[in-house]
Amino acid sequence: MKKFSSKISNWLTPVAMKFSNQRHLCAIRDGFVVLMPLVIVSSFFILINNVILDSNNGILRNIVDLSRYQAIGNQVYNGTLGFLSILIAFTVAYKLSESYGEDGLISGVISVAVLVTMFPSTLEIVPIGADKPVEVMGAISQNETSATGLLFAIISALVGTEIFLRLQKNNKFKISLPDTVPLAVSKSFSALIPAFITLTLFGVIVFIIESLFGFGLQDLVVKLIQKPLSAVFQGMIGINIVMLFQNLLWSLGIHGTFVLGPITEPTLLVAIQENINAFNVGLDIPNIVTKPFIDSFAMLGGGGCTIGLIIAILIASKREEDKGIAKLSIAPGLFNINEPLMFGLPVILNPILAIPLILVPLINLNIAYIATRLGLISKTVVMVPWTTPPILSAYLSTAGDWRAAVLAALLIGISIIVYLPFVMATNIVSAHTELEDENTEI
Structure with missing residues (x-):
């Protein structure tokens, strides 16, 4: 079993590492990391607005009407998740440019300009009291600036930055200024012609697409890429494949969530944004499958649903050192941080525990998916931080559905049951190993 696990590790680890170190995927991943504080702040305000202050679903609705204070959270949302695509365009371009050893600030500004250049030039709105929509010039919808437009923003940042940097490296397009000119001014002028060509190029592309098809470039990206990718994630087969690969990487000591984040994060954030808008x-x-759905039901205690493993070890393990590590892992595990357990036990590269580490999240995911589809629990409509403790996260992400909390508790119970025989198996293996060691010493 160990030889088989080693062979898989030797084959898959280099592939996963090469994938995770790919320049553009790293830029996307690092761009999201920069914005993580804003996402968490916004999540708290969305949580408060929908679970506490909402006049229809808030837990205080029968006691006092606090709905007018939702305006505070709405303002914070406008500057965080409501502006996420603009922010991600800057951070992704910044990180990509840095990876080439270039000035990230200029590239980030150009990337935002490229993104806004490709937004629709007119917006249809229906004025209060009117029957027909009217076209408004110069207005931007949150469909473009919020998480709904993430994929388009990421693509525009990557493509726009690549074009800009290549033009900037060409000496033909550089404007040279005397050495007496301040460096900041010189850098700005050296970017003038590359920026002009880049923005003109995207402006022409948008004009051609709108002329040929009657809709904008963003709509084209949504139709050709975002919708098919979303369909894959919303289907049971697609999301199971993603989770299988993610937890397989975890079993090999590779942060599966971190590696697949550049692909999964934008799609899952778009899904929860669509749910929030509809709610x-x-x-x-x-949508059923969103980021808080995965966090609340398929990653209880962290990757591999290891909250169940901690409890199983405390129940059945005969190794005092394992119990000690499990006890130390309880506190971080309650906030879905499982690195102490994964690397301390260890769980990684452990051929026995690798099996439930892969299976448990798939079992929990499918149970939660079916329960949601049957209407036994509500769909996730609140973006809660991934560090929210298990059970509570299920309750909050579904806007206070107690059934979701009960299901999360049941899933933890199932996780314990699945992990228990494998923990018992480690007792047997450990006993044999200790016996062999004693015989060797004799």
Whole structure:
């Protein structure tokens, strides 16, 4: 078993490492890391607005009307998740440019300009009291600036930055100024012609696409890339494949969530944004699989649903050192941080524990998916921080559905049951290993 695990590790680890170190994927991943504080801040305000202050679903709705204070959270949302695509365009371009050893600040500014250049030039709105929509010039919708437009923003940042940097490296497009000119001014002028060509290029592309198809470049990206990718994630087969690969990487000591983040994060954030938008206006919630759905039901205690493993070790393990590590892992595990357990036990490269580490999240994911599809629990409509403790995260992410909390508790119970026989198996293996060591010493 150990030889088989070693062979898989030797084959898959270099592939995963090469994938995770790919320049553009690293830029996306690092761009999200920069914005993580804003996402968490926004999540708290969305949580407060929907679970506490909402006049229809808030837990205080029968006691006092606090709905007018939702305006505070709405303002914070406008500057965080409501502006996320603009921010990610800057951070991704910044990180990508840095990876080439170039000035990230200029590239980030150009990337935002490229993104806004490709936004629709007119916006249809229906004025209060009017029957027909009217076209407004110079207005930008949150469909473009919020998490809904993430994929388009990332693509525009990557493509725009690559074009800009290549033009900037060409000496033909550089404007040379005397040495007496301040360095900041010189850098700005050296970017003038590359920026002009880059923005003109994207402006022409948008014009051609709108002329040929009657819709913008963003709509084209949504139709060709975002919708198919979303369909994969919303289907049971697709999300199971993603989770299988993610936890397989975890079993090999590779941070699966971190490696696949550049692909999964934008799609799952778009899904929860669509759910939030529908929930706020009273429409049917469109998506089952979102980032808080995965966090609340498939990653209880962290990757591999290791909260169940901690409890199983405390119940059945005969190794005092394992119990000691499990006890130390309880506190971080309650906030879905499982590195102390993964590397301390260790769980990684452990051929026995690798099996439940891969299976448990898949079991929990499918149970939660089926329960949601059958209407036994509500769909996730609140973006809660991934560090929210298990059970509570399920309750909050579904806007206070107690059934979701009960399901999360049941899933922890299932996790314990699945992990128990494998923990018992480690007792047997450890006993044999200790016996062999004693015989060797004799």
